[in-house]
Amino acid sequence: MSAATFRIWRGERGDGRFEDYPTTVSEGMVVLDAVHRIQSEQANDLACRWNCKAGKCGSCSAEINGKPRLMCMTRLNELDLAKPVTIEPMRAFPHVRDLVTDVSWNFRVKQKIQPFTPCAPQAADGTWRMQQRDVDRVQEFRKCIECFLCQDVCHVLRDHNRHDSFVGPRFLVHVAALEMHPLDTADRMAELREADGIGYCNITKCCTTVCPEGIAITDNAIIPLKERVVDRFYDPLKALVRLMRRETRDERRETS
């Protein structure tokens, strides 16, 4: 057992301040444990979100010593306990109370993205065939736990408040997972360029740095999507070839 101080943001709807909570800590503790200890011993009404305590649900996102992280996966032994540890809510979203923010915008954004649209089943029993190597990339994107830490750190949202015209890295990953899904037939190129605002991303890679799932958001999702958009809208020859390919593919599907 040793002592540490946690400097936690308290207050409602943006009207808040830091408060210091000294408490004891023991081997193996994570930041969420400290928050729970403080909640049960000193501040019963301290608001925070959590569910799995194992980095699987993406509920406990916060800014710890200024860095967007999961509270349940941040070990105290990685932090300098000689100084107070600051814990703040994610700053890119409207504040609700203490460590809780209003992330409902993210759920509305997803609803607007064209859903998965499969091709006809390929096997007689009504199922599909996919090779593991063809789904590895999509599986990487589908590891996303919707913690929204990447949204929190992206300057387009955080500093420029482009929530109305940019879906943010999380949903570019989502679109990439759909676009690269071997069975999907929908075309999201126009929506990527317009509604999703992919052009706002200037590849700073901040999102990739904070992703707790280690998804290569920029390199594997955003850049390939940008290339597709460029191909489609700015390279007429490639666009034509693609159009013809698509038509022959559709014909094949109809006849199969």
Add this chain to the structure above:
Amino acid sequence: MADVETFEHDVLVIGAGGAGLRAAIEAAAGGVRVGVVCKSLLGKAHTVMAEGGVAAALGNVDDRDNWRVHFADTMRGGQYLNNWRMAEIHAKEAPARVNELEAWGAVFDRTPDGRILQRNFGGHRYPRLAHVGDRTGLEMIRTLQDHAVHLGIDVHMEVTVIALLTDGNRVCGAVAYDREHGRFRLFHARAVILATGGVGRAFSVTSNSWEYTADGQMLAYNAGAALQDMEFVQFHPTGMVWPLSVRGLLVTEAVRGEGGVLRNSEGRRFMFDDIPENYRSQTADTPEEGWRYVQGDKNARRPPELLTRDHVARCIMREVRAGRGSPHGGVYLDIAWIREKLPNAAEHIRKKLPSMYHQFKQLADIDITSEPMEIGPTTHYMMGGIRVDGDTQMTTLPGLFAAGECAAGLHGANRLGGNSLSDLLVFGKRAGEHAAQFAQRHDAGRVDAGEVDRVARAALAPFDRVAGGEGPYDIQRDLQVMMQDLVGIVRREDEMRGALDGLAALARRVSAVGVAGNREYNPGWHTAMDLPNLMAVSEAITRAALERRESRGGHFRDDYPDKDPAFAGCNIVLTKGTDGAMQLVRQPIPPLPAELQQAIEEQKA
């Protein structure tokens, strides 16, 4: 009450895990107005944590598999206390439900010929669990969530239901509060589906989150529906034991499915020391045969580490009690040893068990590709719950349905790994379908405004006691520790009687609990409101466990260590008496039809 906002739905689904979402999707397909409420944000329910996989006899890896084998495995695992009709439907329909997920965008791991890959799991005769590494639950919940949000379903996130409303002998709605503002909501509905998950928070060592406070079970019970099998709590054999702060966190059975072995402090594979008679013919004789099995050799039998969870958990307890445990009171689970067998073992482990690798690396400084893990049993799953009709999932209260972990029947005395995720899909769908039909055939019932008022006032009572009242967290912790000690893995009459006395003492503290602060996003208040359900479920578990004077499946009695034929054919059913006291009856299980009996006999050969 002035601040109660009213919402109208034909079907109200309480819970947005796999069962709730699947039910909502099906109800929406039935053409009715559907509302879903959940305590957390969408996609954060317990289902997201499931790791190992979803069981379905697809036969992709071993074509000897089919519904009859899956049925027989489920019944044997459940020690034949299962609702056999549910076990039959589950085994028959699970493959279609899993394939359907693929049509909605799920991407399971693949076989070499491009089909859905399946892995071995305890109690399943053939490789049967469709999976995505060890994050199958995430894949499932995200697929259902992304599909559901395009169907015009109303979702109420961070809203907690605290009472069901009845009109005569049927359900007609629910009262809830929202976390953000602490305001009350009245949901008026023609049919209600409970899909609220489990009860793990009644115990101190658990793999379950704060959400698992037995809400659905107790909402149903208080509204007059029956519960059954409450004595059957599953203690998963492998939870983390160190560091203390992660004690209870699940270590997926897939570690053993991929070849992980259990050893005591003397380095002995103690699971070979005690193999139950009814599994002997299916269990490997030697470590070598066990390894061949996990490598897919169809002529080999499974290693004893893959026996059912209740048995493995008890063997671990035995080793610890005999002083052959690890330094922090567990035993060793070793997957790193497969280095001896596979050239690229470390990479293989990281690929097959990525989140386990991550979890131990980040939370315990252990690299599972080179060192063993320390593990011990953790409270994991509730086999018991709300009594339902096997075909429709309707409870004993008309208009009220239940599916998923909060419902009982499919798993009997012990659940096989992977049979929960498939349960959610199969019976979530059925509950949605039948609730929609019920809503179409019935008018909305009448809501008693006085009752809504009483519920709201009772919920606010802890604020009035802030000055003198005890905080809710200490009471919750004392309850959890007591239940773990006295009604945990190994049970005894005198200890359980002690638990009932303890509950009575705790009840006095609960009625005096006080909370500080205001109604906006106040976890202290929420915890206080959870207490009555935790208390009631603890009583239900204890009373049912006292009544079953034998050991079977997840229920082990030190004072009655054997199975007793007198209890073989009955479920213990609980209802709330007119005087408010808990009533228990032994309900005989109807005889198995000949065809199903035959499916079981075939597998005994």
